[in-house]
Amino acid sequence: MAIERRPLREQIRDELMDRLTRGEFAAGTDVNEAVLAAELGVSRTPLREALIALAGEGVLESNQGRGFRFAPVSRTEFRELVAIVAALESLALESSDPAHLRAIAPRLLDLAQGFPDQVATHATVDRRDDEWHGLLLSGCSNERLIDLLGRVKAGMRRYENLVVAEDEPVARESEEHCEIARRLLEDDLPGAITALRANWVGGMERMLAHIPAE
Amino acid sequence: MAIERRPLREQIRDELMDRLTRGEFAAGTDVNEAVLAAELGVSRTPLREALIALAGEGVLESNQGRGFRFAPVSRTEFRELVAIVAALESLALESSDPAHLRAIAPRLLDLAQGFPDQVATHATVDRRDDEWHGLLLSGCSNERLIDLLGRVKAGMRRYENLVVAEDEPVARESEEHCEIARRLLEDDLPGAITALRANWVGGMERMLAHIPAE
DNA sequence: ACTATGTATTTTGAATACAAAATTCTGAAC
DNA sequence: GTTCAGAATTTTGTATTCAAAATACATAGT
Numbered sequence: 001m002a003i004e005r006r007p008l009r010e011q012i013r014d015e016l017m018d019r020l021t022r023g024e025f026a027a028g029t030d031v032n033e034a035v036l037a038a039e040l041g042v043s044r045t046p047l048r049e050a051l052i053a054l055a056g057e058g059v060l061e062s063n064q065g066r067g068f069r070f071a072p073v074s075r076t077e078f079r080e081l082v083a084i085v086a087a088l089e090s091l092a093l094e095s096s097d098p099a100h101l102r103a104i105a106p107r108l109l110d111l112a113q114g115f116p117d118q119v120a121t122h123a124t125v126d127r128r129d130d131e132w133h134g135l136l137l138s139g140c141s142n143e144r145l146i147d148l149l150g151r152v153k154a155g156m157r158r159y160e161n162l163v164v165a166e167d168e169p170v171a172r173e174s175e176e177h178c179e180i181a182r183r184l185l186e187d188d189l190p191g192a193i194t195a196l197r198a199n200w201v202g203g204m205e206r207m208l209a210h211i212p213a214e
Numbered sequence: 215m216a217i218e219r220r221p222l223r224e225q226i227r228d229e230l231m232d233r234l235t236r237g238e239f240a241a242g243t244d245v246n247e248a249v250l251a252a253e254l255g256v257s258r259t260p261l262r263e264a265l266i267a268l269a270g271e272g273v274l275e276s277n278q279g280r281g282f283r284f285a286p287v288s289r290t291e292f293r294e295l296v297a298i299v300a301a302l303e304s305l306a307l308e309s310s311d312p313a314h315l316r317a318i319a320p321r322l323l324d325l326a327q328g329f330p331d332q333v334a335t336h337a338t339v340d341r342r343d344d345e346w347h348g349l350l351l352s353g354c355s356n357e358r359l360i361d362l363l364g365r366v367k368a369g370m371r372r373y374e375n376l377v378v379a380e381d382e383p384v385a386r387e388s389e390e391h392c393e394i395a396r397r398l399l400e401d402d403l404p405g406a407i408t409a410l411r412a413n414w415v416g417g418m419e420r421m422l423a424h425i426p427a428e
Numbered sequence: 429a430c431t432a433t434g435t436a437t438t439t440t441g442a443a444t445a446c447a448a449a450a451t452t453c454t455g456a457a458c
Numbered sequence: 459g460t461t462c463a464g465a466a467t468t469t470t471g472t473a474t475t476c477a478a479a480a481t482a483c484a485t486a487g488t
Contacts, residue, residue: 007278007471009266033440043473045259048441049266052223056270056365058358064221065479067440080358087305091297144272144294148366151270155358222442248469257443262471279449281470 008046013053015040017154020059020070021123023161030069031060058155073158074214079204081156086200088149089133090193092140098189100139105184108135112177125170126160132177136196162210176202222260227267229254231368234273234284235337237375244283245274272369287372288428293418295370300414302363303347304407306354312403314353319398322349326391339384340374346391350410376424390416 004011019025037047051068054060060068093101111132140146176199183192218225233239251261265282268274274282307315325346354360390413397406 005278007276009471032438034438044440045472045474049263049471052263052266053270056267058361062221064219065440077358080356083305083309083356084302084359084362087301088298091301095297142294142297144291144369145298147272148298148362152362246469258470259442259444263441279470 007049008042009049009053012040012042012047012050016050016054017059017157021126021157021160025070027070027158028072030067033067054154057151059158071155071158072214073162073211075208075211076214078156078159078207078211081152081159082200082204084152085149085156086197088145088152089137089196089200092137092142092145092149093189093193093196095142095145096137096139097141098187101184101189101192102187104135104138105181108132108181108184109178111135112174112181122161122163129173136180159207159211163207172202172206173199221263222256223263223267226254226256226261226264230264230268231273231371235340235371235374239284241284241372242286244281247281268368271365273372285369285372286428287376287425289422289425290428292370292373292421292425295366295373296414296418298366299363299370300411302359302366303351303410303414306351306356306359306363307403307407307410309356309359310351310353311355312401315398315403315406316401318349318352319395322346322395322398323392325349326388326395336375336377343387350394373421373425377421386416386420387413 016025031051033044033047033051037044040047051060051062055062055068058071061071062068111128137146137149176195180192180195180199183189183195230239245265247258247261247265251258254261265274265276269276269282272285275285276282325342351360351363390409394406394409394413397403397409
């Protein structure tokens with residue numbers, strides 16, 4: 001038995017993010033604190049603490065007297081978030097040790113090419129993508145930047161379950177990752193950063209069609 | 215009479231940030247919730263909510279069973295924060311309407327040159343600097359970016375009260391702001407961004423000496 | 429049928445209460 | 459004097475309670 005020694009609010013936050021990723025919360029719907037707390041088997045106090053933390057990451061919105069609701073999605077906001085993440089990941093690459101980048105490049109290439117299976121659930125695709133970007137940023141020593149990226153990406157998870165299947169875009173994503181990895185292999189950091197930006201812009205455009213007009 | 219219709223947690227958060235800016239909280243010291251709540255005339259519940267929000271912005275740290283403490287300062291973290299803010303402000307400039315930038319450039323120049331008074335308290339200098347950067351970013355339509363910048367800068371406030379007076383650096387800061395404004399006047403956005411980055415790097419270096427070694 | 433108004437119910441925001449940790453204090457042993 | 463064990467105290471983390479605001483409902487009037 002693993003005795004959890006983290007505050008409830010953090011465990012609850014993680015559980016809510018899991019459920020969000022699984023698509024259990026629709027954008028725009030409001031949270032009923034009593035119901036959710038009962039469902040989680042905790043009191044409203046740590047639940048509210050978790051909700052406040054998530055509101056700080058843009059996952060939830062709060063209105064005086066009206067409680068919390070899952071932030072509505074919009075194409076505009078998605079574009080904004082992608083621009084931010086692209087800039088932050090670029091910065092992370094810039095401030096990474098070039099030697100380390102060269103060292104992980106082969107593995108990045110492997111991962112990018114590795115899964116040509118057509119039948120992957122959306123969840124697995126996203127998990128792999130996270131893993132790939134995680135490895136890409138593994139050499140960044142800017143801890144605050146890594147932390148910040150995690151928060152901003154949490155705010156983007158709301159969009160991940162909007163897309164259903166698709167096989168062609170996955171191939172494109174894979175090809176773009178290969179391109180980045182190849183640049184890193186050749187020690188072409190500026191080229192890698194450009195390719196990374198293109199990857200985010202490309203991923204954004206592929207996603208945009210799936211976001212309902214507000 | 216102004217009826218406050220914002221949640222207590224937000225009012226408390228703002229009040230704590232004010233006090234932090236005034237230097238009333240030393241880095242590394244821990245928060246006594248009961249004492250602070252009594253001082254503010256509220257219960258621990260909304261205070262803790264505010265503390266959790268501030269922890270999300272990096273102003274505070276929390277440890278299970280040990281509560282909250284004001285995050286210690288370090289040169290490393292300051293460098294990290296400056297790199298992040300520089301990147302985000304650059305992005306904000308890039309995604310601003312060039313016409314708007316040209317339009318505000320004269321006012322930016324005015325503000326930068328406007329205050330040659332040697333006897334300015336550190337607080338006023340910081341307020342002016344905030345105002346100047348606020349105007350610089352006023353044309354950025356990326357709301358999430360503006361919001362994020364606010365949060366990251368909140369985490370940087372801990373460093374502002376470390377510096378005591380200085381007059382030469384203020385002149386440098388002013389000169390750098392002029393340079394940025396001039397670039398904008400000439401419609402040289404890449405030049406302005408480069409100058410903006412230089413401004414942050416310069417400000418950082420001037421500050422570094424005042425940060426105690428960890 | 430529709431709107432408006434007043435009432436009941438739900439739900440949030442904040443205060444209080446309580447239990448479990450962590451800290452401080454005390455004193456004995458060396 | 460120092461160090462350790464154990465009790466007393468403080469402080470946190472979570473649950474519960476309470477009041478006020480928001481919502482839903484029902485009734486009367488047009």
